[in-house]
Amino acid sequence: MSLENETKQTESPLEKAKRLKAEKEARDGANAEAEAEKQATAQAKTEKLGTLNSHKQDLENQLNEIDIKIEASKGEAHETRDTMQEAGLDKDSEFKDEYDLTISEVAGNLNGLRNERNEIKTKLEQINLEIENFGINEAVSEGKKETQEAVSSADQENEEAISQVKNYPGAEAGDIKTAEEVAAETSGKINQTVENSEKTVNELVNNNEKIEKGEAQELKEFKDFKDFFEKNTEGINGSKGLSANEFLKNYLSEKYPKMDKDSQEYNDKWTGIALASKFNNINESPYIKSKYSKGLDFEEFKNNRKELTEKSNLFNVIGKVKAQMLEKKTETQEYQKNIIEKIKSDEKYKNEFTENFKNNGFKAGDSELINNLYAKGLISIDDVAKGLAIYEKEGISKLRNLSPAILENLNQANINTGDGQKLPFKILLDKYAKDENTHPSLETKNWPEMTLAYAAPAAFATRIAGKRFSNELAQVWNENFKQLTDKIVAKGPECAADLVKNLGGNLEQSILTDKRLKIIVGQYAKHRFGKIGGNNGEMVAAETSRRLENLVEAGVMTREEIDNIYERALE
Amino acid sequence: MTPKKTDQNTKKINLIKDIYKQTLIDINNVRKERDKKIKDILKNIDKKHAGKILQDIKKLK
Numbered sequence: 001m002s003l004e005n006e007t008k009q010t011e012s013p014l015e016k017a018k019r020l021k022a023e024k025e026a027r028d029g030a031n032a033e034a035e036a037e038k039q040a041t042a043q044a045k046t047e048k049l050g051t052l053n054s055h056k057q058d059l060e061n062q063l064n065e066i067d068i069k070i071e072a073s074k075g076e077a078h079e080t081r082d083t084m085q086e087a088g089l090d091k092d093s094e095f096k097d098e099y100d101l102t103i104s105e106v107a108g109n110l111n112g113l114r115n116e117r118n119e120i121k122t123k124l125e126q127i128n129l130e131i132e133n134f135g136i137n138e139a140v141s142e143g144k145k146e147t148q149e150a151v152s153s154a155d156q157e158n159e160e161a162i163s164q165v166k167n168y169p170g171a172e173a174g175d176i177k178t179a180e181e182v183a184a185e186t187s188g189k190i191n192q193t194v195e196n197s198e199k200t201v202n203e204l205v206n207n208n209e210k211i212e213k214g215e216a217q218e219l220k221e222f223k224d225f226k227d228f229f230e231k232n233t234e235g236i237n238g239s240k241g242l243s244a245n246e247f248l249k250n251y252l253s254e255k256y257p258k259m260d261k262d263s264q265e266y267n268d269k270w271t272g273i274a275l276a277s278k279f280n281n282i283n284e285s286p287y288i289k290s291k292y293s294k295g296l297d298f299e300e301f302k303n304n305r306k307e308l309t310e311k312s313n314l315f316n317v318i319g320k321v322k323a324q325m326l327e328k329k330t331e332t333q334e335y336q337k338n339i340i341e342k343i344k345s346d347e348k349y350k351n352e353f354t355e356n357f358k359n360n361g362f363k364a365g366d367s368e369l370i371n372n373l374y375a376k377g378l379i380s381i382d383d384v385a386k387g388l389a390i391y392e393k394e395g396i397s398k399l400r401n402l403s404p405a406i407l408e409n410l411n412q413a414n415i416n417t418g419d420g421q422k423l424p425f426k427i428l429l430d431k432y433a434k435d436e437n438t439h440p441s442l443e444t445k446n447w448p449e450m451t452l453a454y455a456a457p458a459a460f461a462t463r464i465a466g467k468r469f470s471n472e473l474a475q476v477w478n479e480n481f482k483q484l485t486d487k488i489v490a491k492g493p494e495c496a497a498d499l500v501k502n503l504g505g506n507l508e509q510s511i512l513t514d515k516r517l518k519i520i521v522g523q524y525a526k527h528r529f530g531k532i533g534g535n536n537g538e539m540v541a542a543e544t545s546r547r548l549e550n551l552v553e554a555g556v557m558t559r560e561e562i563d564n565i566y567e568r569a570l571e
Numbered sequence: 572m573t574p575k576k577t578d579q580n581t582k583k584i585n586l587i588k589d590i591y592k593q594t595l596i597d598i599n600n601v602r603k604e605r606d607k608k609i610k611d612i613l614k615n616i617d618k619k620h621a622g623k624i625l626q627d628i629k630k631l632k
Contacts, residue, residue: 132576139584143591150598157602161609168613170620179612186605190598197594201587299578 045138052131059124066117068519073113075515077106086404133205140201147194154190158183216298221269222276225251248273275302282308287315287570310533311570317538318566321545325553336369343378354379358386362398371403381406385413478513485514496523500547507547511556518557521548522565529569 011019080102089095130137165171165179228251242250252259252269259266279301282288288296288308301308343350357379362370370387373379384406388398399407488499499520500507511517528544531537548565551557 133580135580135584136587139587139591143587143594147591147594147598150595154598154602154605158605161605165609165612165616168616170616170623172616172619175612175616179609182605182608182612186601189601193594193597193601197590197597200590204583204586204590303578 041142049131049134052127052134056124056127056131059120059127062120063117063124066113066120070110070113070117071515071518073106073110075518077110078515080106086408136205140205143201144198147197151190151194154186158186216276218272218276219279219298222273222280224255225273228254275305278305278309282312285312285316286319287312290315291570306533310537313538314529314532314541315570317532317541318545321542321549325546325549329553332368336372339369340372340376340378343373344376350378354383358383359390361387361390367398367402371406374403374406381409381413382415385410385415389415481513485510485516488520489516496520496527500524508551508554508556511551518561521551521557522568525565526569 084090084095084099084102089099162176162179162183166176168175225248229247232247232250248270251273252266256266256269259269276298279296279298282301283296296308339353343353357366357370370379370384374381374384384402388410399410507517507521511521525544525548529541531540534540545566548557548562552559552562
């Protein structure tokens with residue numbers, strides 16, 4: 001009989017009651033302590049996650065701020081360069097050094113900001129990873145802590161076990177040695193167990209595939225269907241005029257002859273194969289190939305099918321538009337090259353071309369051709385001015401694509417008005433700039449962007465006029481335009497789409513006049529690309545993409561800026 | 572985080588917990604095994620000790 005039982009047999013009911021009370025209190029105390037520790041751990045976890053999220057928010061804010069600074073710095077850098085180039089500082093030996101120094105300075109500032117952005121982005125990526133894996137990291141850290149506690153206890157017990165044998169009456173040196181060997185063996189086994197579990201956990205944390213349950217049933221079924229399709233389309237008969245749905249019906253009839261065609265099971269088989277087929281197609285799409293180096297996971301496809309399909313379509317639309325634009329550009333270059341060669345070698349053709357230009361103005365995309373012809377001395381400044389003058393107000397918009405060399409000399413040009421008079425070209429600009437209909441009004445409260453759409457070309461004209469002809473009016477125009485742009489930028493994304501739509505063909509001039517409007521372009525694109533899943537979504541995306549590509553062509557936004565917009569839409 | 576990623580993380584967390592739980596069970600088994608071996612050593616000492624006493628008693632007779 002054990003000592004404990006003997007004690008229990010001799011205790012009185014009162015003693016027993018006291019003992020039980022003490023036992024219960026001890027148990028409750030231990031439970032309360034465990035609960036408190038549990039709550040403290042949960043609280044610490046929540047606080048840790050809160051700190052990470054708050055840090056993330058800070059970094060996101062910093063990223064937004066730096067993006068705005070970069071945009072502003074880019075605008076300033078371009079304006080600095082343009083200002084100096086317009087004055088010819090880059091070609092004047094007296095100012096060339098100052099020019100180079102200033103360019104290096106603005107480039108340095110911009111690079112500094114870009115580096116700062118990269119650092120913030122890296123930190124943000126790290127923190128996102130920490131947040132994403134927070135639960136996993138906590139589980140690992142908790143598991144390691146518990147394991148370590150168990151290892152420490154076992155080590156302590158090993159020491160105690162050896163001491164127990166050493167101090168045991170009658171123990172000999174051989175017994176102590178055996179006890180030490182048992183302790184060492186225990187320690188070795190425990191270390192091996194811990195090492196194995198750490199290895200498994202590490203593999204699990206670093207490899208997603210370990211936890212997949214193998215190939216999905218739908219994919220297996222689809223493979224069988226594909227084999228059936230291939231087997232039945234071999235030889236000269238091909239598909240025998242059967243549609244994919246008919247093949248699927250035949251496949252299911254052959255493989256599951258007893259299955260009721262109206263049953264849920266039959267329906268599930270059918271939709272499963274159709275889904276797997278779509279998965280197969282999307283996995284081959286350029287978007288998925290560029291984003292998922294190991295291919296898309298079927299589960300992810302099932303969970304995010306709509307989003308993935310839309311992004312894949314958007315990717316295709318953008319790629320198609322880019323290819324079309326490139327083809328068009330190559331064609332245009334070829335067209336220009338041919339015309340220049342013909343003008344050079346054929347005097348009659350040259351005269352016909354010039355007369356046609358003076359009387360009918362620009363054909364679409366002809367600005368670059370005129371720039372080239374002027375640079376090669378194949379068209380005079382008077383003829384260019386005449387070609388512009390036929391447009392009256394619209395002639396202003398033609399100015400924006402002309403080379404600085406033409407713009408520099410336009411004030412020397414005279415327009416033959418047809419009645420024998422010759423007017424300086426500046427009259428055209430002044431006339432446009434003074435036109436009340438195009439004056440930007442700050443009174444338009446609801447839709448200042450509409451006013452901006454009208455104001456943009458006028459502001460551009462007066463900007464040129466102000467620089468070339470010292471027109472005081474330019475100052476007023478530019479100030480009004482700036483105030484309008486302030487309002488637009490302050491209104492933010494909600495008016496982006498309407499604004500860009502209303503700006504229409506004047507978008508390029510508006511950006512040239514105020515670089516902050518690039519932000520609005522990004523917001524507009526995001527809004528429009530977001531419609532890809534709706535009716536005519538692909539058409540809308542293509543039109544938007546074309547507009548963005550035109551901005552690159554017009555030189556008002558860089559390739560990098562536009563590609564960033566695409567990238568954000570596809571993120 | 573996408574639903575797929577959330578699901579994957581939940582699976583991972585559960586598996587990690589299971590692995591560590593199993594590790595603790597394995598460690599405890601090794602400890603029990605050790606305790607048994609130590610107990611056997613002590614029993615053996617007792618046995619040897621008792622045998623020696625018996626021999627001494629026999630010699631006394």
